[in-house]
Amino acid sequence: MMKFFIALITVFIPACFVSCYGSSKKAATEQSIEKDASTDEVLTKNDKSIDLIKSVYDIFVFAIDADGDNIHHPEKYFTAHALKKLREDFEFDCEDEPCYAYYALRTDAQDSKPGSDGIFLIYNIEPIEDEWYMVSYSDMGWHGKTLIKISDGRIDDYKRQVDNESNRD
Numbered sequence: 001m002m003k004f005f006i007a008l009i010t011v012f013i014p015a016c017f018v019s020c021y022g023s024s025k026k027a028a029t030e031q032s033i034e035k036d037a038s039t040d041e042v043l044t045k046n047d048k049s050i051d052l053i054k055s056v057y058d059i060f061v062f063a064i065d066a067d068g069d070n071i072h073h074p075e076k077y078f079t080a081h082a083l084k085k086l087r088e089d090f091e092f093d094c095e096d097e098p099c100y101a102y103y104a105l106r107t108d109a110q111d112s113k114p115g116s117d118g119i120f121l122i123y124n125i126e127p128i129e130d131e132w133y134m135v136s137y138s139d140m141g142w143h144g145k146t147l148i149k150i151s152d153g154r155i156d157d158y159k160r161q162v163d164n165e166s167n168r169d
Helices: 003-059 081-087
Strands: 120-129 130-137 142-151 154-160
Touching: 003 120, 003 142, 003 154, 081 154, 120 154
Parallel strands: none
Antiparallel strands: 120 130, 130 142, 142 154
16 A cells, blocks of 8 residues: 555656646746737837937938938928927027927037037937937037937927036036
8 A cells, every 4th residue: 555655646746746837837938928029019119219210310400311302391200299399499580481490409519529520420329218218429529418209100309418518618
């Protein structure tokens, strides 16, 4: 009888271990797959937002690629809220309405930084939180940062950071 219990225990314990371990491993794998899918969704959203920000800086802010038709259709890149804010921030006489202060998305520097090559360049675009991105760039050699909010695939808001290098000189 003792041999029977030993045989039963020898079969029963490994069977329980394999069953419990297997199901927990399966649950962990399923959870991992779910997390990966949501991570991919976030990465894709961030990639699209970063591409949008790069395009806006090339077309409107630094005007590197302003020759195309896109410059005449800012509504493709900015929400109504952002366009209203850009119109309100425009500080000069506007001869051909509407006029937008795309320069509000860069430093307030008027001239190239002495000793610099005067280039416009985005260093980094970093997701911060709740659809906000920190854009770090060189504006004619001056280092600057601007917070950009993306909503519905377009820029919805912006905040020039006061610690832009050109503000300190």
